[in-house]
Amino acid sequence: MSWWKKFKAIFSLKKIDDDFWASLEESLIEGDVGVDYTLRLIDELKRLKPSSPEEAKELLKERLLSLFNYEIPPWVFEPSSKPEVIIFAGVNGSGKTTTVAKVGRMLSRRGFSVILSACDTFRAAAGEQLEIWGERLNLRVIKGEPGSDPGAVLYDALSSALSKGVDYVLVDTAGRLHTKYNLMEELKKLGRVAQKAVGRSPRGVLVLDATTGQNALRQAQEFSKSVPIEGVVLAKYDSMAKGGVVITLRGELGLPIILVGTGEGEDDIETFSPNEFLKRLLS
Numbered sequence: 001m002s003w004w005k006k007f008k009a010i011f012s013l014k015k016i017d018d019d020f021w022a023s024l025e026e027s028l029i030e031g032d033v034g035v036d037y038t039l040r041l042i043d044e045l046k047r048l049k050p051s052s053p054e055e056a057k058e059l060l061k062e063r064l065l066s067l068f069n070y071e072i073p074p075w076v077f078e079p080s081s082k083p084e085v086i087i088f089a090g091v092n093g094s095g096k097t098t099t100v101a102k103v104g105r106m107l108s109r110r111g112f113s114v115i116l117s118a119c120d121t122f123r124a125a126a127g128e129q130l131e132i133w134g135e136r137l138n139l140r141v142i143k144g145e146p147g148s149d150p151g152a153v154l155y156d157a158l159s160s161a162l163s164k165g166v167d168y169v170l171v172d173t174a175g176r177l178h179t180k181y182n183l184m185e186e187l188k189k190l191g192r193v194a195q196k197a198v199g200r201s202p203r204g205v206l207v208l209d210a211t212t213g214q215n216a217l218r219q220a221q222e223f224s225k226s227v228p229i230e231g232v233v234l235a236k237y238d239s240m241a242k243g244g245v246v247i248t249l250r251g252e253l254g255l256p257i258i259l260v261g262t263g264e265g266e267d268d269i270e271t272f273s274p275n276e277f278l279k280r281l282l283s
Helices: 003-010 018-030 035-047 053-067 096-109 124-137 150-164 181-198 214-226 244-251 274-282
Strands: 084-089 114-119 140-143 168-173 203-209 231-235 257-261 269-271
Touching: 003 018, 003 274, 018 035, 018 053, 035 053, 035 244, 053 244, 053 274, 084 096, 084 181, 096 114, 096 124, 096 168, 096 231, 096 257, 096 269, 114 124, 114 150, 124 140, 140 150, 150 168, 150 181, 168 181, 181 214, 203 214, 214 244, 231 244, 244 257
Parallel strands: 084 168, 084 203, 114 140, 114 168, 203 231, 231 257
Antiparallel strands: 257 269
8 A cells, every 4th residue: 555545544543542643643754754843743733632533634734735835936937037047956866957957948838038057067968968958948058068167157158148138047057965065065156156147146946856755855954054945846746655755845944845847758847736735645
């Protein structure tokens, strides 16, 4: 039985007792909700004194709806000023380069001009991968030679965007482990380059693999220390075996989930819907 089904089955129990609370706590933790946030949720529900598991489910739903009661940032839909610079960060294998291309495609389809800046010069194939996406989606890609300075690549992309009045510059960065100090410092440097070139801070977006559970939470905690994260994209959201990471990212870190990857196709990205998530979790 999947975690989703097991979680829903808890609310089919006949009464509220110690077994019910223990099962709910165990399932939340097993589902990748952090221990601290799980205990906080359980305490909140207990204080409300539900008379039945069904009532507990409704109270939990209300609590989570309140948790996800935020607006998707307006710059996801249109630039706040030109160019809107969005730096995508994340570890190798999180789906970052593909996400950059998909977001570029999404914005282009809405009528905005987009430049993809291939600032992952650390991995030889990364620029080529983004270039292939650019050709496929008819998006301009600016890249440097392998091993070149990512800051210089970004500066070239921003200079071009400013001269041509481009709406968005989407920045693909080296897939860094959050433990690699030099690569994290490089991420900060890209922020400074963007600030200097366009006169304002870039948007920081963290791409996480939704299937990695608690590891995604640890990555988010570490990346948040180095760069201001204004939103999270959950890649592979459609393949997520457990739902707890969604709750924890918002509940413990306060990060808004803005976009989710829903498949491997170029158009398989959409804005995060709390209602759809809660329907899957509790209906």
